[in-house]
Amino acid sequence: MTGVGEQRPFRVRFGWGGEDLAVLAPDSDTVVIVDVLRFTTAVSVAVSRGAQVLPWRWRDAAAVSLAAQQGAVLAGRREDPTSPWSLSPAALARIPAGTRLVLPSPNGATLSAAVADSGAAPVAGCLRNAAAVGTVLAADLAAGRSVVVIAAGERWPDPDGREHRGPLRPAVEDLLGAGAIIARTVEAGALPRARLSPEARAALAAFRAAEPELHDELRASVSGRELLALGWDDDVASAAQLDADAVVPVLRDGAFTALGG
Template identity: 35%
Template sequence: MFSQSCYECKVEWGRRGAREAAERGDIVIIVDVLCFSSTIVAALTAGATVFPYPPELDGNKYAASIGAEYILGRAEAARTGKPTLSPVTFNEEHRNQRYVLSSLNGAYCSWIASKVPALLIGSLLNASAVAVLADKLQQETGAAITVVPCGEMWNDARENEDRLRPSIEDYLGAGAILAKLSGGKSPEAEVCAGAFTSSENRLKELVWDSGSGRELRERGYEEDVRYCSQLNVSGIVPIMKDGRFIEGTENAWQE
């Protein structure tokens, strides 16, 4: 049976990868560069609190039950001036506000893996900081680390087809983290780290011209692509605690 279990650092794709990592009890790093992970980093930078939630469940009802606001879709949020699944929509006005954020990929994977020893949010923005904290947690807990690039979903998948569409921006984001982790890496993790290392000086160009980058640009969200393509500009590491993301420290997961 396929397994990377004998290695300290692994990489697994999407929802199934998140479930596999959770069942192993690994430290999990969710990577959804465009844009869930980057949005969580931006939200915490602004001082907001975000609760991830699966999109097929009633997010409005859940938000009301915890005294939070349900984040709207991009178009609707733009009309009402609300923050949305876009890192550039969060600012100081949202400090101390509570939000519920649903997405098909990053939020869903976070929900699936919410019971692991520690769940971190990684992106290009905070890759090195995530690796540093994950290494510390690994040393403290003895748990292995699985980095989960979330990928995208095909919109028109037919019956019996896999909907997961691997995306290079998430693979490069995962590789940026894996390249800094100190533990022994699976061959899959080594190749992922190598993809980042060989592309590091072209990251912005590659993300800009990737399928996901072009999709966002064609919808008018060029600033999101620019923002999310920045490497190691943030030291904030979101970590899940009681269903929400807080700024991570070495002891935050157990406080």
């Protein structure tokens, strides 16, 4: 049964979190990380405004050192009034061009760094840049390459109660974001069904079902309700803006920058 989990017969693949990333990424030419609420949405917004985003897992001493070494600003928590930038895509709509931002995230940033550590250049995908990313993926497929879209999901607490350190919790918003990117890839490349793995087709179908009411679907999700409880519906609304950003953020030399920029 070795290799079955790799989805190798198909050119467009889909998986969840670090577990599927470890299996699918080594056999795929292009890797897209999707963390809709909120890391990759924040990256899309910031990069579309001319900023560079340096992903980091935790807001810790190492993140402080990285920001100092790179001449970057370290993002804080949205509820901290002393920090101008955070994972909030609504706030990042005002970020000045040229800003270098260290953006901690235990899910999307962690997966992005894992891909970069392997020598590849991951793409940050979300609902906002689905069409832009889909166009690039369609070109990759036309050139004979394969692609994998990874929904980051969330993490349950570990047995000691530490947040974001336990097993994978699939998150519907990331399924929808991945499905949107796959849908736009199919549209841009006029791809036949046989090119997509069943897993990728399922993500696409989930997006198609939710597409007419994306904001409502995101608001009703577990992650969306967590943000609503904090009063951050503007972040959910920002994340739900399908095809709003014409940017493809690629992680190279430690920072997400616009493809071709």
